[in-house]
Amino acid sequence: MSARNIARFWEWGRKIICVGRNYADHAIELKNAIPSEPVLFLKPPSAYVREGSPILLPFYTSNLHHEVELGVVIGKGGTAIPQSSAMEHVAGYVLCLDMTARDIQDECKSKGLPWTLAKAFNTSCPISDFIPKEKIPNPGSINLWLKVNDIVKQNGSTSQMIFSIPYLINYISEIISLEEGDLILTGTPKGVSSVQEQDELQAGIDGIVTMTFKVDRKS
Ligand SMILES: O=C(O)/C=C/C(=O)CC(=O)C(=O)O
Numbered sequence: 001m002s003a004r005n006i007a008r009f010w011e012w013g014r015k016i017i018c019v020g021r022n023y024a025d026h027a028i029e030l031k032n033a034i035p036s037e038p039v040l041f042l043k044p045p046s047a048y049v050r051e052g053s054p055i056l057l058p059f060y061t062s063n064l065h066h067e068v069e070l071g072v073v074i075g076k077g078g079t080a081i082p083q084s085s086a087m088e089h090v091a092g093y094v095l096c097l098d099m100t101a102r103d104i105q106d107e108c109k110s111k112g113l114p115w116t117l118a119k120a121f122n123t124s125c126p127i128s129d130f131i132p133k134e135k136i137p138n139p140g141s142i143n144l145w146l147k148v149n150d151i152v153k154q155n156g157s158t159s160q161m162i163f164s165i166p167y168l169i170n171y172i173s174e175i176i177s178l179e180e181g182d183l184i185l186t187g188t189p190k191g192v193s194s195v196q197e198q199d200e201l202q203a204g205i206d207g208i209v210t211m212t213f214k215v216d217r218k219s
């Protein structure tokens with residue numbers, strides 16, 4: 001049996017832990033309060049989709065949003081990982097989209113229901129190629145951008161995050177033990193907007209990676 005390769009972590013079926021409202025400008029654009037603690041939710045591994053396959057519009061939404069985010073790939077598991085050693089648990093990064101059925105999320109919020117239908121559907125987590133840790137020496141200061149049909153919608157720096165990557169690794173691992181191959185989505189900057197069938201989404205981290213996905217409807 002060949003050794004598992006962290007560069008194909010999405011095949012391992014591990015957890016996807018998402019942080020919400022981690023950029024003040026995005027919290028404000030959706031009229032949310034600035035959080036004093038991280039807001040967490042989960043996606044299943046069936047949410048992963050890779051370039052070459054489409055993002056599928058769920059049949060039950062009429063307002064699917066893009067959210068470009070930095071993803072942190074865990075290389076060494078742990079529980080209650082101190083902030084001081086948190087970065088030793090990071091294997092690398094991916095650029096991610098946290099695809100969100102905003103109308104359904106709004107409905108869930110108004111009814112006090114969980115966000116599962118809005119956030120965890122198949123293909124709700126498009127990801128780029130794996131980026132080894134060495135390629136991003138300062139993940140707290142990189143630029144993320146996203147275009148829809150060549151029009152820039154999001155452009156923000158991870159320096160705007162309310163909770164840093166070491167803080168998030170410590171906070172999450174106190175509650176949910178982290179394992180090798182887990183992915184943490186660190187939240188989105190402002191500029192989220194609606195996408196339609198046949199739209200092309202392009203996203204990138206300046207100087208590091210780009211990725212392209214088409215939006216389609218399940219046939
Ligand atoms: O509370 C809301 O209305 C929306 C929150 C999100 O969708 C949070 C995120 O996923 C994010 O900030 O990246």
Ligand SMILES: [Mg+2]
Binds near residue numbers: 020067187
């Ligand atoms: Mg998000």
